[in-house]
Amino acid sequence: MSQVRDNLRGSAAIVGVGQAGLGEAHGRTEMEILAEAAYKAVTDAGLRMSDIDGLCTASVNATMWGLPVSEYLGIRPKMVDNTMLGGSSFVSHMLPAALALNAGICNAVLVCYGSTQRTGTFGRKESGQARRFLDPQPYEYPYEPMMPLSAYALAAARHMHQYGTTREQLAEVAVAARKWAQLNPEAFMRDALSIEEVLKARMVSDPLTVRDCCLITDGAGAYVMVRSDRAKDLAKKPVFMLGNASATWHRQISSMPDLTVTAAKESGERAFAMAGLTPRDINVAELYDAFTINTILFLEDLGFCKKGEGGAFVANGGIAPGGRMAVNTNGGGLSCTHPGMYGMFITIEAVRQLRGECGERQVEGAQTAVVHANGSTLSAQATAVLGTEATL
Amino acid sequence: MADSKSAFQATGPEKVYFEALKTGTFQIQRCNACSKHIFYPRVLCAHCGSPDLSWVKASGSGTVYSTTTTRRKPEAGGDLNVALIDLKEGVRMMSRVDGLAPDHIRIGTAVTARIITEKELPLLVFFPAGGR
Numbered sequence A: 001m002s003q004v005r006d007n008l009r010g011s012a013a014i015v016g017v018g019q020a021g022l023g024e025a026h027g028r029t030e031m032e033i034l035a036e037a038a039y040k041a042v043t044d045a046g047l048r049m050s051d052i053d054g055l056c057t058a059s060v061n062a063t064m065w066g067l068p069v070s071e072y073l074g075i076r077p078k079m080v081d082n083t084m085l086g087g088s089s090f091v092s093h094m095l096p097a098a099l100a101l102n103a104g105i106c107n108a109v110l111v112c113y114g115s116t117q118r119t120g121t122f123g124r125k126e127s128g129q130a131r132r133f134l135d136p137q138p139y140e141y142p143y144e145p146m147m148p149l150s151a152y153a154l155a156a157a158r159h160m161h162q163y164g165t166t167r168e169q170l171a172e173v174a175v176a177a178r179k180w181a182q183l184n185p186e187a188f189m190r191d192a193l194s195i196e197e198v199l200k201a202r203m204v205s206d207p208l209t210v211r212d213c214c215l216i217t218d219g220a221g222a223y224v225m226v227r228s229d230r231a232k233d234l235a236k237k238p239v240f241m242l243g244n245a246s247a248t249w250h251r252q253i254s255s256m257p258d259l260t261v262t263a264a265k266e267s268g269e270r271a272f273a274m275a276g277l278t279p280r281d282i283n284v285a286e287l288y289d290a291f292t293i294n295t296i297l298f299l300e301d302l303g304f305c306k307k308g309e310g311g312a313f314v315a316n317g318g319i320a321p322g323g324r325m326a327v328n329t330n331g332g333g334l335s336c337t338h339p340g341m342y343g344m345f346i347t348i349e350a351v352r353q354l355r356g357e358c359g360e361r362q363v364e365g366a367q368t369a370v371v372h373a374n375g376s377t378l379s380a381q382a383t384a385v386l387g388t389e390a391t392l
Numbered sequence B: 001m002a003d004s005k006s007a008f009q010a011t012g013p014e015k016v017y018f019e020a021l022k023t024g025t026f027q028i029q030r031c032n033a034c035s036k037h038i039f040y041p042r043v044l045c046a047h048c049g050s051p052d053l054s055w056v057k058a059s060g061s062g063t064v065y066s067t068t069t070t071r072r073k074p075e076a077g078g079d080l081n082v083a084l085i086d087l088k089e090g091v092r093m094m095s096r097v098d099g100l101a102p103d104h105i106r107i108g109t110a111v112t113a114r115i116i117t118e119k120e121l122p123l124l125v126f127f128p129a130g131g132r
Helices: A002-008 A030-044 A066-073 A094-102 A124-134 A149-163 A167-181 A195-200 A264-275 A292-301 A310-314 A343-355 B013-022
Strands: A012-023 A054-057 A079-081 A109-115 A203-205 A218-227 A239-248 A284-287 A368-375 A380-387 B027-031 B053-057 B061-070 B080-087 B092-095 B110-118 B121-128
Touching: A002 A094, A012 A030, A012 A094, A012 A343, A030 A066, A030 A109, A030 A218, A054 A066, A054 A094, A066 A079, A079 A094, A094 A109, A094 A218, A094 A239, A109 A343, A149 A203, A149 A292, A149 A310, A149 B061, A149 B080, A167 A195, A167 A292, A167 A310, A203 B061, A218 A343, A239 A264, A239 A343, A264 A292, A264 A368, A264 A380, A284 A292, A284 A343, A292 A310, A292 A368, A343 A368, A343 A380, B013 B027, B013 B053, B013 B121, B092 B121
Parallel strands: A054 A079, A054 A109, A284 A368
Antiparallel strands: A012 A218, A012 A239, A109 A218, A239 A380, A368 A380, B027 B053, B061 B080, B061 B110, B080 B092, B110 B121
């Protein structure tokens, strides 16, 4: 591990970020908003699209997505990583991007994603139906779970049973996210939200109500990575990859060994080891909150608190603005945006926090951030530890 | 690997499993190399990688590991239980507990397997143990 750490820690940096079509992108395609986000990220870095010679991307629907993206953007990448791990893909992509950069295979990698699942004619519902045929799960589908929601409901129910976690504690996660969203002009839902309102909201898959579930929005995001030596000469303050690791222990929820322990435990340990940091060193945590239980599981599995104590950690505004830890500062997938695969958007938020660009929601003096992303049904986990130049 | 017990057979284990359900048999695989049971059916043991697997009749006895009720509109079929069941053999599967209101099913409840017919296909569900 020490050699991996020495070779990769701080060796590459995110130098540009961009978003487009957040919320509702009426009349626009996934590719159109993806290309706008890509243009913004490349421009933000002070680069041109012709400088991009590496590409990482993934699509919910298109399996060969790297090809149409390259074609549309007019680029000829020397490295394409089309790996599709669900929502964690774009945090996982960071490592192969850094490897390719460090190997000298390419010099500027664009990581990008776009979705119009909310307003598109082939949206979330149609995509889900198609997947039943393209990617069958004959040992789960006959029982008609609402996927992915029921998988997270099963995890929440088990966590409550085993550790006494309460629905009020789950609701704390949603309320904290909303309070952060109220500080973020880009957030989709910014009305006041109370614990009571979360509890009384429509039950969807017990114990999760509609307010325990992420938004379904459109949106596109992109970031650009280069080697660190080059990063320092570009337009914006670079954000360095200090650690990155992915782990997967199962695909189907019925194959998850312990519904209260995710593979974030493994990805987190490896990412922190590469970074040479511990959770105590982290100023901002961006944790993929597709459902309220996620935030609690990831706080535990990444080591911000002990297993079973996540509910107490988030109670009494623990992760809301002014709480014990700044978590999901953009408002999260619960209140800011969630275009199907959300890992891209927490990466962008962490970069903005470390650049000090976050206005009212800025975490004062933030030098380190953890980005933790989740894919499928708690299946694929990816952790990135990011830091400013001061952390190198 | 041309072992007679190998799961690399003309009929794959997925088909074997569902065909057996049609004839009223709930069977799962047991690895001859490491002695562990596996579910869902595969051509390789998920514990040790061996293709040396045998079919054994499942006990059908289990406990509810976790449970949820999907709140569907009445026209979409109404509330439905979805549960994860741990079988005595040490494997877990997704299923449903019938014989109780969907939201009255508790983690830890002892259950027994039964093959029912739904949408003209056999479906393995569970009932509270000791009931009917």
